[in-house]
Amino acid sequence: MAYTFKGGSRVVEHKNTKDSPIEKLPAPKMVAIPLSQHIGAPCAPTVKAGDEVLRGQVIGEVKNGLGCPVHSSVSGVVRGIVSVNDAKATPVMTVVIENDGLDRLSPEVRPFEKKLSEATTEDIIELVRRAGISGMGGATFPTYAKISSAVDRVDRLIINCAECEPFITANHRLMLERPHEIINGTKILLKALGLRDAYIAVENNKMDAVAKLEEKIAQSKMIHVCIMKTKYPQGDERQLIYAITGKELPAGKLPADVGCVVFNAETCAAIYRAFATGMPLIERVVTVDGDCVQKPRNVLAPIGASYRDLIEFCGGLKKTPEKIINGGPMMGAAQWNIDGPVTKGTSAVLVLSKEMCADTEQDHSCIRCGRCVRNCPMHLMPNYLALFARHGKYDDADKYDILSCVECGTCSYNCPAHVPIVQYIRAAKGTIKAQKSAERAKAKENAANITVN
Ligand code: SF4
Ligand code: SF4
Numbered sequence: 001m002a003y004t005f006k007g008g009s010r011v012v013e014h015k016n017t018k019d020s021p022i023e024k025l026p027a028p029k030m031v032a033i034p035l036s037q038h039i040g041a042p043c044a045p046t047v048k049a050g051d052e053v054l055r056g057q058v059i060g061e062v063k064n065g066l067g068c069p070v071h072s073s074v075s076g077v078v079r080g081i082v083s084v085n086d087a088k089a090t091p092v093m094t095v096v097i098e099n100d101g102l103d104r105l106s107p108e109v110r111p112f113e114k115k116l117s118e119a120t121t122e123d124i125i126e127l128v129r130r131a132g133i134s135g136m137g138g139a140t141f142p143t144y145a146k147i148s149s150a151v152d153r154v155d156r157l158i159i160n161c162a163e164c165e166p167f168i169t170a171n172h173r174l175m176l177e178r179p180h181e182i183i184n185g186t187k188i189l190l191k192a193l194g195l196r197d198a199y200i201a202v203e204n205n206k207m208d209a210v211a212k213l214e215e216k217i218a219q220s221k222m223i224h225v226c227i228m229k230t231k232y233p234q235g236d237e238r239q240l241i242y243a244i245t246g247k248e249l250p251a252g253k254l255p256a257d258v259g260c261v262v263f264n265a266e267t268c269a270a271i272y273r274a275f276a277t278g279m280p281l282i283e284r285v286v287t288v289d290g291d292c293v294q295k296p297r298n299v300l301a302p303i304g305a306s307y308r309d310l311i312e313f314c315g316g317l318k319k320t321p322e323k324i325i326n327g328g329p330m331m332g333a334a335q336w337n338i339d340g341p342v343t344k345g346t347s348a349v350l351v352l353s354k355e356m357c358a359d360t361e362q363d364h365s366c367i368r369c370g371r372c373v374r375n376c377p378m379h380l381m382p383n384y385l386a387l388f389a390r391h392g393k394y395d396d397a398d399k400y401d402i403l404s405c406v407e408c409g410t411c412s413y414n415c416p417a418h419v420p421i422v423q424y425i426r427a428a429k430g431t432i433k434a435q436k437s438a439e440r441a442k443a444k445e446n447a448a449n450i451t452v453n
Helices: 121-130 143-150 170-177 179-193 207-216 237-245 265-277 307-313 371-375 382-390 394-399 410-414 421-452
Strands: 022-024 030-034 058-061 076-085 091-099 156-161 198-203 223-228 260-264 283-289 297-302 323-326 348-352
Touching: 022 170, 030 076, 058 091, 121 143, 121 179, 121 265, 143 179, 143 260, 156 179, 156 237, 156 265, 170 179, 170 207, 170 265, 170 283, 179 198, 179 207, 179 223, 179 260, 179 265, 198 207, 198 237, 207 223, 223 237, 237 260, 260 265, 265 283, 283 307, 297 307, 307 348, 371 382, 371 410, 382 394, 382 410, 382 421, 394 421, 410 421
Parallel strands: 022 297, 156 198, 156 260, 198 223, 283 348
Antiparallel strands: 030 091, 076 091, 283 297, 323 348
């Protein structure tokens, strides 16, 4: 029987590109590489306008704190370092590089100098940090820090190949075309964490990928493929951990608190490539789809290529777009700019017409059907949360545990009255978090005053 969790729902899959092999986008004339593509401190540039750069060269490095370096995805000349709004509309300093078309490789790019059996945990953590790898499923947490925080705390390594969001098939194609990268990346993680068992979680709408992975791991007793029920949001870390281990991850806790650590499939593959070739994270697979795109495809895109480059590679647009989304339709971020760059966290670029987008303009009313409550994977009461959020009743929303919402969008998707539940919740969460942080700062200030007095 397939592993699963409580709640969630089947969504229309739209996996139009599941049979589209990964195709390499020729590196564009210009790339715009943001200096912050991860959770944590932004990088400081290590290059300036006019500098020549090589493919794979470090162009930004974090001086202090959490974060990982960024590298050039082309060889060429830095034309400027400018502020560009990222996928969440936050201004980020961005290195603009004119591609010289010569594809000159940086001498920094070289395979790891030891065999895996000789590598220490510290060696692997440093390799992953230097390669600039951050969670490629969209979370963008620096991977070296995740490994580091899991050492001696976890007994289960889970590789997330669920890919439960509609439209996206990038991981599916990766499993079919490069299963060895995922499996070898898993072995590197096992070595770093000192574990003997890893679980690769794949939804049962990708049984061809399950067969491919099982064929490749036939000789390995350490790696197991777990077949998951196809249900949204199966790829959410909490649901995956519950489905495989039966352990519930309380709100505010990390997977390591229940002995688990979860890495995305493409993150695993990037770790393997860094180990085998020394290539840092400078390209990724992006599903380009939506009813406005002429020929939806899976594209291997250099980091810093624009959405426009990808769309043109897919034959351009056939309809007027209403919305461009970075990521999936359930949890992705709507974009304001078609020239925005592909980053380490861009799993998909979707271009949807008005007919495909939910009607969010009208003020809809709840008809109290209870569907959102039945389907919420976090066992919340989305109808009440939306109501409290809409009327600014933040204390009530907090009492009803709004901060445990993972913003999966299942409630909005299933709502027959089209109440934009998750939008209300997201906005209220932002306000409540800001209020709590101001209260903490005030309490700290008061405590300091009491000590001084
Ligand atoms: S309330 Fe939050 S966690 Fe529950 S279904 Fe809605 S978006 Fe998902
Ligand atoms: S699904 Fe929509 S209409 Fe039904 S209870 Fe929830 S908010 Fe109300």
